[in-house]
Amino acid sequence: MSHHSVTTEEQFIIYHETLRNELDIAFTHYEIAKTLREFRRNRRSEFKDALTFFKETMDANLFSAVMAINRGFIDKRGDCLQLDKLFEFVKQNLGLFSTSAFQKRLEDKGMSPEEIQHWSNLHIEITAQTVFEDEVRVKSLSIDNLKAWRNKRLAHIDMELAEKKTSVMDKKPITVKEIDDILEIIDEILNRYSVAYDGVTHKIGLPPVKYQMEYLMDALAFYKQSRKKLG
Secondary structure, three states: OOOOOOOHHHHHHHHHHHHHHHHHHHHHHHHHHHHHHHHHHHOHHHHHHOHHHHHHHHHHHHHHHHHHHHHHHHOOOOOOOOHHHHHHHHHHOHHHHOHHHHHHHHHHOOOOHHHHHHHHHHOOOOOHHHHHHHHHHHHOOOOHHHHHHHHHHHHOOOHHHHHHOOOHHHHOOOOHHHHHHHHHHHHHHHHHHHHHHHOOOOOOOOOOOHHHHHHHHHHHHHHHHHHHHHO
């Protein structure tokens, strides 16, 4: 029986796809939470009709987004994905992201010499300095409250917060801009390595959910109007 050893190319694809999937999950859950927050303001009538359901759904999706961000890009535990592992891999395999390696992949895809030359002229190699700058960007993100909120939620108890009846979000607030920045910067970083590898750019997020949620709100509004007409 032959044993297939994983090549460096395959290893990069595994790293990238795994982290990209975690980012997409975080983004999608966060978009659901943000959309429900928006509905709480501009579709108050429908929101109030299922207040507990929508509030719990909003909180659950925010928590899922925070967990995905921690699991993939912040936590240092061995069972987490860790963006740091990708950084270390890239630093040890910079040749994968050279222009010559990029050209070879385009050739393998069957591109014409003219196309290969065009895209090669636009190619930006990944260097140790590139990785260092990305590491600095990630370390500069506002993640302390994100980690604290995750820890308190998982622990389910914090005597100081419980005695004062203060929520974790009040004590350790996480702003929309902070999470937006985290998701945006990680998306940029993952796309930088993907583009340097084979020229592919990924769009963040799973299939959009906002229109589906708007459809749900419209259905609730239609139901209320129908009940009024019948009453």
